[in-house]
Amino acid sequence: MKIVMAAAECAPFAKAGGLADVLGALPKELSRLGHEITVIIPKYSLIADKYVSEFVLKETMELFFKGQQKTFRVFEYEQAGVNYLFMEYDDYFKRDQIYGQSDDAERYAFFNRTVLEIVQQRSLEPDIIHVHDWHTAAILLLLKEDSRYESIKSAKAVLTIHNLQFQGKYSKKTFLENFEMDARYYDEGLVEWDGNFNSLKTGIFYADKVTTVSPTYRDEILTDFYGEKLNSFLQEKEQDLIGILNGIDLEVYNPAADLSIVREFDVMSMEGKQVNKRAIQLKAGLPERGDVPLLTMISRLSGQKGIDVLQEVLPDLLSNEDVQFVLLGSGEEQYETFFKELDIDFPGQVSINIGFDEAFAHLLYAGADIFLMPSHFEPCGLSQLISMRYGTVPVANKTGGLKDTVLEYDEDLKSGNGFLSDFSKDSSFDLALQRCLTFYQQSDHWEAIKKNGMKGDYSWSRSAAEYAELYESLI
Numbered sequence: 412m413k414i415v416m417a418a419a420e421c422a423p424f425a426k427a428g429g430l431a432d433v434l435g436a437l438p439k440e441l442s443r444l445g446h447e448i449t450v451i452i453p454k455y456s457l458i459a460d461k462y463v464s465e466f467v468l469k470e471t472m473e474l475f476f477k478g479q480q481k482t483f484r485v486f487e488y489e490q491a492g493v494n495y496l497f498m499e500y501d502d503y504f505k506r507d508q509i510y511g512q513s514d515d516a517e518r519y520a521f522f523n524r525t526v527l528e529i530v531q532q533r534s535l536e537p538d539i540i541h542v543h544d545w546h547t548a549a550i551l552l553l554l555k556e557d558s559r560y561e562s563i564k565s566a567k568a569v570l571t572i573h574n575l576q577f578q579g580k581y582s583k584k585t586f587l588e589n590f591e592m593d594a595r596y597y598d599e600g601l602v603e604w605d606g607n608f609n610s611l612k613t614g615i616f617y618a619d620k621v622t623t624v625s626p627t628y629r630d631e632i633l634t635d636f637y638g639e640k641l642n643s644f645l646q647e648k649e650q651d652l653i654g655i656l657n658g659i660d661l662e663v664y665n666p667a668a669d670l671s672i673v674r675e676f677d678v679m680s681m682e683g684k685q686v687n688k689r690a691i692q693l694k695a696g697l698p699e700r701g702d703v704p705l706l707t708m709i710s711r712l713s714g715q716k717g718i719d720v721l722q723e724v725l726p727d728l729l730s731n732e733d734v735q736f737v738l739l740g741s742g743e744e745q746y747e748t749f750f751k752e753l754d755i756d757f758p759g760q761v762s763i764n765i766g767f768d769e770a771f772a773h774l775l776y777a778g779a780d781i782f783l784m785p786s787h788f789e790p791c792g793l794s795q796l797i798s799m800r801y802g803t804v805p806v807a808n809k810t811g812g813l814k815d816t817v818l819e820y821d822e823d824l825k826s827g828n829g830f831l832s833d834f835s836k837d838s839s840f841d842l843a844l845q846r847c848l849t850f851y852q853q854s855d856h857w858e859a860i861k862k863n864g865m866k867g868d869y870s871w872s873r874s875a876a877e878y879a880e881l882y883e884s885l886i
């Protein structure tokens with residue numbers, strides 16, 4: 412099959428979270444299965460020079476957008492059988508950050524148009540156009556309704572929801588300006604939801620199939636609690652809604668061959684993990700001790716991730732228990748402030764690292780003992796999978812993909828790979844963490860938990876086969 416994917420992020424080029432990891436791994440796996448795959452993303456100025464210097468300029472294209480003729484360029488990069496195309500338009504994408512700009516609606520609407528221009532002008536003739544999250548969801552509106560893209564209309568459309576919370580909601584005026592489509596699309600409710608233009612809803616409406624990144628999240632988003640006010644609409648599409656669990660890129664996240672860590676290790680010989688732990692402690696300015704449980708969290712600091720839960724739990728834990736905590740993350744100011752204060756209150760016990768640092772993240776996954784993930788909702792979650800691959804034990808809330816991948820440890824059977832709270836049942840994160848710390852002190856159990864995690868199958872091959880099956884069912 413010929414597949415075109417479009418997204419706002421793709422590892423290793425431009426990453427803000429798990430969306431990038433998926434785009435970095437799934438296309439490679441589909442290519443391995445014999446499919447022809449092209450990935451189109453914006454050429455952000457933050458893409459590292461080592462990649463950009465390898466990009467090949469292919470075309471200069473023109474587009475009429477918001478009443479003006481605009482010229483953009485298309486660069487190509489080949490890797491692992493995947494054809495990556497980068498759309499360069501500096502006015503929109505020469506920025507320090509991927510998202511969070513006041514003109515995001517306009518930037519991604521422009522990108523949406525360029526994707527279809529590229530597909531059409533390069534005669535890619537895809538069987539499937541697969542878009543991801545709100546940034547590219549409205550491509551499907553243009554694909555199905557804009558007469559300029561007649562020649563590629565027969566392509567089947569797939570949308571993956573990586574996070575329902577972000578929907579790309581804008582005013583009717585913004586919609587009309589950015590998409591230059593008849594007002595009836597809004598007035599008849601094809602692209603409108605709850606009094607706004609809604610990019611994600613538009614994509615859901617026009618998609619032939621909609622996927623989410625775990626089976627549990629697929630069911631959850633049909634409910635009021637997790638549905639982000641789109642659940643009644645999603646229920647109408649229920650027949651076409653499928654949950655396919657994410658994997659991780661086993662080459663990128665490989666404790667036995669990871670250039671970002673200090674000492675490699677695998678499930679047969681785990682000594683290297685301790686060396687990485689000491690390297691973290693040294694870097695973080697914490698006492699270099701092998702016996703103290705080292706807790707970590709690597710995350711966007713947003714409400715979703717349950718930082719409020721840590722606000723409740725961490726001060727007491729750090730006061731009463733001999734533990735260390737290292738945070739790597741950035742996001743909402745209120746949470747950054749909380750962690751900075753924690754750093755001041757618990758010197759020598761806590762290390763707070765505000766920012767995005769891929770290499771340090773790998774070292775933390777490799778050397779920490781326990782990974783905290785008290786998410787209120789989690790579409791799939793990759794951090795718990797990466798942790799388990801490196802023998803770091805997750806303590807997580809039982810929701811979404813966490814429920815599908817983290818299994819509570821059973822001391823009789825020595826089965827399970829982590830510890831779970833269940834906020835929906837008032838089972839607290841604190842208790843799950845206490846259970847975890849109790850087993851930390853019992854080395855035979857601790858070895859079993861770590862190894863159960865490391866032996867799990869987190870590969871993309873199973874999920875990629877499910878996507879391929881889904882595409883096949885459409886054509």
Ligand code: ADP
Nearest residue numbers: 428429710711739740766767768772792793794
């Ligand atoms: P989400 O996509 O909701 O942010 P996931 O768990 O699915 O959460 O994926 C998060 C990805 O982003 C993981 O690969 C994680 O290691 C990475 N990540 C998050 N924050 C940082 C950070 N500050 N520095 C480096 N990597 C980070």
